[in-house]
Amino acid sequence: MLNVDRQQVLAYRIAAHGLHRDVTDPAKLAVLDLGVQDVVARDTAILALAARVPGVLTAEELTDDARFTLGWSLRGAPHYHRSADFPGLASALFPLDDADASARLAWQRADIEQAGMPGLEVIRTAARGLRKVVDRTMTKGTASEAVTKILPAGLSRWCRRCGATHIHDQLMRVATPLAGIRLVAGATPATLTALEKRPRVPTATDLAAATGLVRSYLRLHGPATAADAASFLSTTRTHVTGRLWPDDLTEVRVDGRKAYLPSDRMAELENPPKPSAxxxxxxxxxxxxxxxxxxxxxxxxxxxxxxxxxxxxxxxxxxxxxxxxxxxxxxxxxxxxxxxxxxxxxxxxxxxxxxxxxxxxxxxxxxxxxxxxx
Known part of the structure; x- marks a missing residue:
């Protein structure tokens, strides 16, 4: 068994994240396997990509590049993904069961009781409603108002700030990619529009694709644990180890703690480049x-x-x-x-x-x- 310290782990991660600037095309950066989170007001996505490629990028280059799609995805946060990957995220992010759905919604018992239906049905119902109403480009507020009118009352709540009743915010974020909807890059306020080729609302998790997300987390942030990957995906450790744990992993000891890395990355962990950047x-x-x-x-x-x-x-x-x-x-x-x-x-x-x-x-x-x- 390989034993490593945290300095060696960080050296491996710096290389895995492309921070040596050895990739010239931003679309080929490995971090896009999980997406790059964007906070428009702070230009976080474009700065993250610019930290990894030799040339100087601009926000316009990112928003205008058809190879990238912005959408609510992991943890309901806005991320840029490769456009070719985005449609497949829907079935990869679809919850495994009702308990998993509640975990991803961050719902408590009172929320579930108010909804009056199981967690999976809550998300499917919201996704179908959003797919129906977002038939053109519209702001988040307009879409929320429209979908709230056709959803069961238990899926909405009173918003004191807006002075109106809206679909639960996290439910909207989780359901939107399942409905084949993306965000308009660079738009303020948040603006929704349908994908050109909308996949159907999924009815089950694509286990291979979901396991691939766990593997990508371990490849970029490893060696790591199932609990780490579960937190990143906003699910539970039990769901990850029970159904999504990859079978091509090698156990590693990091300062004496057990962790895992995809086996095909062990050579890079054993001899990472000097992290001088x-x-x-x-x-x-x-x-x-x-x-x-x-x-x-x-x-x-x-x-x-x-x-x-x-x-x-x-x-x-x-x-x-x-x-x-x-x-x-x-x-x-x-x-x-x-x-x-x-x-x-x-x-x-x-x-x-x-x-x-x-x-x-x-x-x-x-x-x-x-x-x-x-």
Whole structure:
């Protein structure tokens, strides 16, 4: 059995995530096997891709590229996926059973009782309703209002902020990809439209495709555990180990803890390239989505700086470690980045970080930029 420490694991993950910039075409990045989460106001997806490819990308290049599709997918969050992969996500994300459906909806007993139907039927009913009403491009609010009118009352709730009754937000997010609906890239507010070739609303989980998502998690964020993969997919460890656990895994010990990696990645784990890259990772970057945060950042106080309940900062990656946090503010022409080191950062690394900040400004379309070290 291979024994590794966290530094070797991080070196492997940095390479697996494409952070050495050895892939020139963003559509070929391995992180797209799971998708890249997007927060439009903070340009998270385009910055994540720009951290991985040599050239400077722009938001327009991403939103206008037909090879990418934006949609609510994993955990109900907006992600960019390869367009060729997106239709198949529907049956991969379809819950395994009623308990799994409730877990993905984050519903409590009271929600289930109010719905008056099993979890799977809740999601299927919502997906069929959305498929019916989203027959043209429309905002999330318009679609929510329309589908609420044709759904059973138990699938909606009063929204104090809007002053109206809407379909449960997470239910809408979970059901939308199953209905063959994507998000319009770059649109604010969130805007829905139907896929050109809509698959039918699934009636069962595609176990091979769902197992593939678990395998992709282990390939990108491994060695890892079933509990880690389950958290990423917003399901339970029991569902992952019971029906979705790949059979082509090798057990590894990470600082004495049992974890797993796809067997065809063992050579890369045993001899990963030196993690010398300096990168400014945006909030919700794929690298930061690993569920074993103590592996990424052992110090609990430092973890609190990088992962907030609301408003995560970006992270400074240098020489194989997450060594700082960063935030930005802007005017019409100027972007200012404030970098807060978590540990002492030597001058050569600071210089490389400032070069990366220039890239961030170029990607976001700012003519001027300034870096402040806090």
């Amino acid at each position: 300096v990168r400014l990772l945006p909030p919700w970057d794929p690298f930061l989505q690993a569920r074993d945060r103590a592996t990424l950042v052992p110090d609990p106080a430092h973890r609190k700086e990088l992962w907030k309940i609301l408003g995560n900062p970006g992270a400074l990656l240098a020489e194989g470690e997450l060594v700082g946090a960063w935030r930005s503010k802007s005017t019409a022409r100027r972007l200012e980045l404030t970098i807060t080191p978590l540990v002492p950062v030597p001058k050569p690394v600071r210089a490389q970080a400032e070069a990366e900040a220039e890239r961030v400004a170029a990607v976001r379309g700012y003519a001027e930029m300034r870096v402040v070290w806090s």
